[in-house]
Amino acid sequence: MKILVVGAGAVGGYFGARLEQAGRDVTFLVRPARAQQLRRDGLRVLSPHGDLTLKPTLITADELSSPYDIIFLSVKAQALDQAIKDMSAAVGPETMIYPVLNGMRHIKTLTKAFGERAVVGGVCIVIADLDEQERIVQIAPLQKLTYGELSGEITARIRALDDAFRNAGFDTELSANITQEMWQKWVMIASLGLATCLLDGPVGAINAVPDGQQTILQAIDECAAIATACGFPPPQSLIDNIRKQATMKDSKLTSSMYRDLKKGAHVEVETILGDLLEHGHCYQVPAPLLQAGCVRLRVYQNTLKSPSPTS
Incomplete structure (x- = not known):
């Protein structure tokens, strides 16, 4: 072909x-x-x-x-x-x-x-x-x-x-059942992207500070709750795997969004986080960390559109 x-x-x-x-x-x-x-x-x-x-x-x-x-x-x-x-x-x-x-x-x-x-x-x-x-x-x-x-x-x-x-x-x-598979990946990348971009570090660095692990786990729970409300609940095995990867103490794991952020490049905030947050609003699923992550990255995106200040 x-x-x-x-x-x-x-x-x-x-x-x-x-x-x-x-x-x-x-x-x-x-x-x-x-x-x-x-x-x-x-x-x-x-x-x-x-x-x-x-x-x-x-x-x-x-x-x-x-x-x-x-x-x-x-x-x-x-x-x-x-x-x-x-x-x-x-x-x-x-x-x-x-x-x-x-x-x-x-x-x-x-x-x-x-x-x-x-x-x-x-x-x-x-x-x-x-x-x-x-x-x-x-x-x-x-x-x-x-x-x-x-x-x-x-x-x-x-x-x-x-x-x-x-x-x-x-x-x-x-x-x-490809639609379910796509939602499962969405939960995975949204969870990791939200945590690393909002908290500004790789997984290990986040887990190394007080309340870091709890915050990562809350981010995962918010993303999974929205998928469940939309009719695509992630299997427990997937959630367990995401939690395991996200709570490793010495992990250098980041997300593609975080790597783009650190390069000063555009990030897929609306596709990965914004659209998920919109689905959450439709089903009245509370997602304060997801909302904060969207705001943080939207502010960042706007700085890329603005002309550089002259000295």
């Missing part, structure tokens, strides 16, 4: 590189500046599972002329509207759009743009980042893609997507 990876950042670049390494037909849709850098340096991955450098097949939006079978959509939430415009020529009647964005809001945006049939559900688990040399650095061994029809059906086309992704150097799962 012809696979178009939209975005060659930490997530799309990593999984796209593994797919290409496994012999799949992969093309990366990138912005002109990224295309120039990748043509010069190659797509470079540093990983516990083995480093690699590829000369990827690249295309820019103005060069797209025909549909692809699978579109692996891996941009940040703030780039979604532009990505929809850029990739529109690649979407045909049989194209499957496989998004791995955080939260749930993007599903509504994509179905509005391309129709319900075009969009499948997706969950991506990987901890990776771009370093100062634009290399993709996988920080931890976790690497998994989960996918499924939003209807829960196991269709011929989702089996074809499964065939394309399986045995490509990372874990995969074909799910008959």
Whole structure:
């Protein structure tokens, strides 16, 4: 199957590189500046599972002329509207759009743009980042893609997507309940993002101070309570695992939101925290830490939009 990876950042670049390494037909849709850098340096991955450098097949939006079978959509939430415009020529009647964005809001945006049939559900688990040399650095061994029809059906086309992704150097799962899986990831990343961004430190540093552990656990409880009220209760095993990861005394674990915050970059506050808080308001679920985290990051986002003061 012809696979178009939209975005060659930490997530799309990593999984796209593994797919290409496994012999799949992969093309990366990138912005002109990224295309120039990748043509010069190659797509470079540093990983516990083995480093690699590829000369990827690249295309820019103005060069797209025909549909692809699978579109692996891996941009940040703030780039979604532009990505929809850029990739529109690649979407045909049989194209499957496989998004791995955080939260749930993007599903509504994509179905509005391309129709319900075009969009499948997706969950991506990987901890990776771009370093100062634009290399993709996988920080931890976790690497998994989960996918499924939003209807829960196991269709011929989702089996074809499964065939394309399986045995490509990372874990995969074909799910008959992908919406629940997406909510579970949302609770996980929202809990960690809320704690690390609001409390301004990695997990271990938070647990090292009085009341730190109690505050992290409260953040997890708030996020899980909202998911439960919305009809997607996280299984106890997931909550136990999040609690375990979040209360390790010497852990350097952070969230992608926190790493973006420390870089001075835009953070996905509305997608990960704001939308969850809005769901909580709808069901009258009290979430004071989540509200405080949203306010803190919205204030931060506004400073990025403001011009720098002159001396």
